[in-house]
Amino acid sequence: MGENRSMRDVVVPRRDDLENARQVVRAHLRPTPVDLGAGTPGDPTLKLESLQPTGSFKxxxxxxxxxxxxxxxxxxxxxxxxxxxxxxxxxxxxxxxxxxxxxxxxxxxxxxxxxxxxxxxxxxxxxxxxxxxxxxxxxxxxxxxxxxxxxxHVIAGQGTIGHELDEQLDGPLTVVCPVGGGGLVSGLGLWAAGRADVRVVGVEAAASTAVSAAVAAGRRVPVEVRPTLADGLAGNIEPGSVTVGLVARHVHHLVTVSEDEIRAALRYLAYERGYVAEGAGAVPVAALLAGKVDAYGRVVAVVSGRNITAAALASVLAAGETRPAAAS
CATH class of the missing domain: 3.40.50.1100 (Rossmann fold)
Structure with missing residues (x-):
């Protein structure tokens, strides 16, 4: 994006905004389920936003x-x-x-x-x-x-995932979610800010790290965006985006995953858990399978979407292991 763009005046959401969003979302959408898994060591609990009517938490x-x-x-x-x-x-x-x-x-x-x-x-x-x-x-x-x-309002709406987790799971929790522009991780961070037993971890594709770069610099900095299977996470962010400050204040940690790790997560979700996910939706699972997240209590991976082309999914599923070696 051009560096001469002016900043929009965007209000930073408050925790009160989460309750307003909760009322709107509850009136129109059913809660998405969680899958606790079969108890196999290393299997995360999945929050299945991929089952939304549009195929995504958005x-x-x-x-x-x-x-x-x-x-x-x-x-x-x-x-x-x-x-x-x-x-x-x-x-x-x-x-x-x-x-x-x-x-x-x-x-x-x-x-x-x-x-x-x-x-x-x-x-x-x-x-x-x-x-x-x-x-x-x-x-x-x-x-x-x-x-x-x-x-x-978008950020507050995404944070309603947390309200559902309140009703579905006991703490302590580590909630792991994708990061593109930071709306989802900001909303979950705002929700978790009032809960001593919840940590939020955000996961970027290594090919597109606009939010972590901005958090590290304390301001938006343009980054190179390379092709990625997690196309929903690819891109720079708006100058002055309020997500940067929210992530810095409320998110426990940010990590990145490689394209190979994303592919392995897609295979794991399909073959071992029975779910279709898109690349962006699989990055939390990719980080967990690669050993990049320190677990605190129950670990919940937000599978954020399923909208992947048949050709892309078939190519990923055709070869490779479902679990990469854990990071040392």
Whole structure:
């Protein structure tokens, strides 16, 4: 993204916002299940956000944000899953949504967006370029720009996963989740801030580390974004994104995983647990299988999405071990 972009004035969410989001989400979405596993050593508990109606946790933040959005319509940029959530929530709430995706977006996700009758715009070769265009479009049309991560209502909506875990599992807990722009990990961190027996660990693809770089620097710094199977996590973040401060304050640790580790996690989820996941959805499991997370109490991996193309999944499943050697 261009460095001359001005910062948007985004309010930092508070813990009170989580309760408002909880009421909206509970009115429209069923709680997603947890899978405790068969008790085999090393098998994490799975929080199956991949079973959401859009195939991803992103629908939580979309409902929360659209319910609070000013005006009759929103413009958003997405690698796919956020757009699916926004289109689904807009249909349910009677709103209108324009979704801007890069031309490189997953065909599985763009096909579903069309089925949801989203006003779909495909432009740019990366999420960064799609986001830049969406911001310009929103400004020119006077519509509300709805960020996939840098929005207080989106962040609060993603944090409702934590409220469900309160009802599903006893602590202490280590909750491990994917990190792209930081909306999910920020929401979970905000939820965990009031709980002494919960730690939140975020996992990035090594090919795209915008949030950890920003946390380390104390500000947004542009990073090189390389191709990754976890396409939903790929991209830089907005200047001034509130997720950076929230992660720095409330998230216990950030780790990265390689492409081989992501592939191994996808095979593990399919062959040993019986679930389809996309690359971004598998990164928490990848970190756990590779021994990169210090466990505190029960370990819960948020399997955040399932929207992967058949060809990509078939290629991953065709070869390789399901468990990489643990990191030394």
């Amino acid at each position: 629908v939580r933040g979309a409902f929360s944000a659209i319910a609070a959005a000013p005006g009759p319509g929103v413009v958003t940029a997405s690698a796919g899953n956020h757009g699916l959530g926004v289109a689904f929530a807009a249909n349910a709430l009677g709103g209108k949504a324009t979704v801007v995706v890069p031309r490189t977006a997953s065909a599985a996700k763009t096909a579903r967006l069309r089925r949801l009758n989203a006003d779909l715009v495909c432009t740019g070769e990366s999420f960064d370029e799609a986001e830049e265009y969406a911001l310009t479009l929103a400004g020119a049309s006077g519509r509300h720009y709805l960020s996939a991560y840098n929005d207080p």
